[in-house]
Amino acid sequence: MLENAVDAIALLDDHGCFLDGNQALCQLLGIPRTSLAGRLFSAFTVADGAVNPLDLLLQTEQPAIGMFGVRPVLGVPLDVEYTFTPKVLPSTHLLILRNISQHQRATEEELRRQRQRVELFSEVTLKIRQSLQLKEILHTTVTEVQRILQADRVLIYQVFPDGTGKAISEAVLPNHRPILEMQFPEEVFPVDYQRLYAQGRVRAIADVHEPAVGLAQCLVEFVDQFDIKAKLIVPILQNLSSHPPTEANPQHQLWGLLIAHQCNSPRHWVDFELELMQQLADQISIALAQAQLLGHLEELVEVRTAELQEVNRNLQQEINDRMQAEAALRQSEEQLRLITNALPVLIAYVDDQQKYRFNNQAYADWLGQTPDEIWGYHLQQVWATDCYHRMQPYVKAALAGQVVTYENEIVLHDGSLRSVDVTYIPHLDEQQLVKGFFALTNDISDRKAIERMKDEFISVVSHELRTPLTSLHSALKILATGRLGTLTSGGQQLLGIADDSTERLVRLVNNVLDLQRIESGNVVMDRQVCNAAELMIRATEVMQAMAEQHEITLVTQPLDVLIWADSDYILQTLINLLSNAIKFSSPGGTVWLTVAAKAIAMTTSLDELSPIKPLQPTAKLSMPHLPTIAWFQVRDQGQGIPTDQLERIFERFQQVDSSDSRKKGGTGLGLTICRKIIEQHDGKIWAESVLGQGSTFSFTLPALPE
Numbered sequence: 001m002l003e004n005a006v007d008a009i010a011l012l013d014d015h016g017c018f019l020d021g022n023q024a025l026c027q028l029l030g031i032p033r034t035s036l037a038g039r040l041f042s043a044f045t046v047a048d049g050a051v052n053p054l055d056l057l058l059q060t061e062q063p064a065i066g067m068f069g070v071r072p073v074l075g076v077p078l079d080v081e082y083t084f085t086p087k088v089l090p091s092t093h094l095l096i097l098r099n100i101s102q103h104q105r106a107t108e109e110e111l112r113r114q115r116q117r118v119e120l121f122s123e124v125t126l127k128i129r130q131s132l133q134l135k136e137i138l139h140t141t142v143t144e145v146q147r148i149l150q151a152d153r154v155l156i157y158q159v160f161p162d163g164t165g166k167a168i169s170e171a172v173l174p175n176h177r178p179i180l181e182m183q184f185p186e187e188v189f190p191v192d193y194q195r196l197y198a199q200g201r202v203r204a205i206a207d208v209h210e211p212a213v214g215l216a217q218c219l220v221e222f223v224d225q226f227d228i229k230a231k232l233i234v235p236i237l238q239n240l241s242s243h244p245p246t247e248a249n250p251q252h253q254l255w256g257l258l259i260a261h262q263c264n265s266p267r268h269w270v271d272f273e274l275e276l277m278q279q280l281a282d283q284i285s286i287a288l289a290q291a292q293l294l295g296h297l298e299e300l301v302e303v304r305t306a307e308l309q310e311v312n313r314n315l316q317q318e319i320n321d322r323m324q325a326e327a328a329l330r331q332s333e334e335q336l337r338l339i340t341n342a343l344p345v346l347i348a349y350v351d352d353q354q355k356y357r358f359n360n361q362a363y364a365d366w367l368g369q370t371p372d373e374i375w376g377y378h379l380q381q382v383w384a385t386d387c388y389h390r391m392q393p394y395v396k397a398a399l400a401g402q403v404v405t406y407e408n409e410i411v412l413h414d415g416s417l418r419s420v421d422v423t424y425i426p427h428l429d430e431q432q433l434v435k436g437f438f439a440l441t442n443d444i445s446d447r448k449a450i451e452r453m454k455d456e457f458i459s460v461v462s463h464e465l466r467t468p469l470t471s472l473h474s475a476l477k478i479l480a481t482g483r484l485g486t487l488t489s490g491g492q493q494l495l496g497i498a499d500d501s502t503e504r505l506v507r508l509v510n511n512v513l514d515l516q517r518i519e520s521g522n523v524v525m526d527r528q529v530c531n532a533a534e535l536m537i538r539a540t541e542v543m544q545a546m547a548e549q550h551e552i553t554l555v556t557q558p559l560d561v562l563i564w565a566d567s568d569y570i571l572q573t574l575i576n577l578l579s580n581a582i583k584f585s586s587p588g589g590t591v592w593l594t595v596a597a598k599a600i601a602m603t604t605s606l607d608e609l610s611p612i613k614p615l616q617p618t619a620k621l622s623m624p625h626l627p628t629i630a631w632f633q634v635r636d637q638g639q640g641i642p643t644d645q646l647e648r649i650f651e652r653f654q655q656v657d658s659s660d661s662r663k664k665g666g667t668g669l670g671l672t673i674c675r676k677i678i679e680q681h682d683g684k685i686w687a688e689s690v691l692g693q694g695s696t697f698s699f700t701l702p703a704l705p706e
């Protein structure tokens with residue numbers, strides 16, 4: 001047993017000298033057995049520090065197991081594992097040694113190789129990760145695998161949904177046939193295989209011809225075409241979604257295969273190779289996911305870029321449009337300024353704070369202040385106090401949204417006094433809020449002067465005419481009595497014509513004088529409390545004869561409404577309107593004269609009583625505390641007035657038919673006088689008519705509350 005034991009066995013005495021040893025011991029120490037006895041074992045041990053391990057064992061005399069180094073006669077030191085059993089016989093100790101150097105080396109070698117593989121793997125992974133380009137990643141993978149595995153061919157085979165596939169990346173040694181870009185039919189890679197690989201199967205075939213491998217004959221023939229003897233196949237899976245997988249929707253899909261071929265001879269694939277291939281296939285899976293993400297990202301970037309470009313284009317267009325619009329605006333502003341500056345009227349824009357925001361050149365000419373100086377000034381800062389106060393009611397009306405026109409007097413920078421006609425036009429925004437108003441001021445001093453001269457002239461002429469006319473009229477009347485002699489019938493007729501014409505002339509002169517007096521403002525209305533009913537009765541009494549002459553029925557409905565008016569002038573107005581109604585009615589017709597009292601709300605303006613919105617007269621005051629108006633109406637069944645003439649007939653000498661003056665004996669001044677009288681009473685007068693059916697003339701006067 002001693003002789004045949006693999007371990008080295010030594011018997012030592014108390015001093016550590018060999019008593020005996022077996023063959024294995026002699027081999028371990030490199031000495032012949034004959035020279036063994038009597039030699040000190042400590043001469044062969046590697047001392048760890050000052051104490052020899054063997055001396056320690058002998059001193060303690062305890063059984064021990066351990067390791068120390070042994071230095072053979074020749075060769076390198078060895079690591080040995082020992083078992084020490086003291087005193088197996090008196091003064092005899094047993095030492096069994098086993099050489100473990102080889103095993104240790106093997107372990108170290110293995111460790112070194114593993115470290116190398118890890119380094120290799122991380123190096124390859126890094127290379128793969130350094131690129132986002134899938135093609136480059138695949139190429140790096142096959143090249144590196146081929147290099148590390150020393151395989152004849154390494155390729156990446158992409159599997160398409162229809163089962164066909166293609167080698168899309170390949171690293172092959174020059175003496176072997178490349179299969180890159182070759183398209184393979186479905187049969188090469190049956191559906192069953194696909195399913196297995198999709199589940200993660202790895203196939204390592206050491207020899208394709210080995211019947212135990214179970215490759216179909218056709219597949220063996222196929223691989224023979226490429227001299228393939230051994231192959232290692234790992235799947236490359238694609239992660240489909242982050243949702244949990246279902247049967248119908250597996251989490252992974254087989255994207256392709258990473259394949260290593262050995263062509264010259266069969267090859268037994270080792271675990272490390274399998275592991276490397278698997279891990280690299282996983283890296284490709286990650287790269288695929290990243291590529292997919294990158295694809296999405298690129299798509300997104302492309303879409304976003306296109307959108308941004310579109311937005312940019314639109315913006316550019318907008319900028320161009322705006323620049324053009326601004327240029328056009330500048331040009332039109334320039335033109336506007338040129339035009340407004342060329343006009344001999346004051347043109348301004350005043351904001352809702354009564355501050356000037358635009359003025360034309362005329363302001364500089366008239367007031368001695370340039371538009372730039374006036375800009376931002378309040379009206380009060382530009383105009384004299386009295387002038388500013390006269391403006392105020394109209395400014396307020398304009399800022400309340402009304403178009404207003406009025407006359408004013410202003411003092412220019414040279415001290416001259418000017419009559420002006422002013423119009424304010426409110427400026428409304430989209431919400432119909434007043435932002436300010438446009439102000440137009442016209443110098444009407446010359447017109448005023450002419451008007452004054454004309455009025456004076458008319459006054460003088462009319463007065464000069466009236467006296468001889470009155471005597472002429474009286475003379476004709478006396479002649480008509482026959483007291484100064486009888487006239488022939490022809491003479492009577494001529495006298496009649498002369499009398500009519502004189503009467504018309506007298507009326508005309510009277511009308512002209514009336515109008516001129518009222519217009520010149522020389523007439524002061526003597527307003528007193530009077531009853532509408534009384535005036536109506538008096539007017540009908542005056543007109544009764546004329547009505548009968550024209551075969552017209554005169555109907556009046558007097559009502560006790562107290563008014564604040566000059567009774568003579570209101571009577572004149574009623575007579576004028578009744579006379580027109582009778583004149584323009586056919587015989588057999590009826591003319592009505594009515595009055596009504598009507599309460600109006602404070603906010604109701606008289607405009608609401610205009611012909612466009614006729615109100616039904618109400619005799620009873622529903623709200624006695626509110627201001628009331630008396631509403632007179634003269635209605636006939638005559639020929640009527642065309643709509644477009646309804647306003648015009650209130651102007652001087654305006655008649656619907658120019659022959660009216662001759663046929664009906666009118667002057668065309670009656671309605672003008674009526675309007676002037678009513679306006680002086682703060683009332684309103686207007687006409688409504690249906691052609692062929694009749695007309696209604698209405699006027700309102702302020703009434704006294706009950």
Ligand code: ADP
Nearest residue numbers: 580581584649655656660666667668669670671
């Ligand atoms: P005239 O003295 O001509 O009547 P007015 O100023 O009173 O002058 O009237 C002006 C014109 O208005 C008349 O010539 C006539 O054409 C028209 N007119 C006035 N009242 C009536 C009416 N009741 N019916 C039809 N036309 C009328």
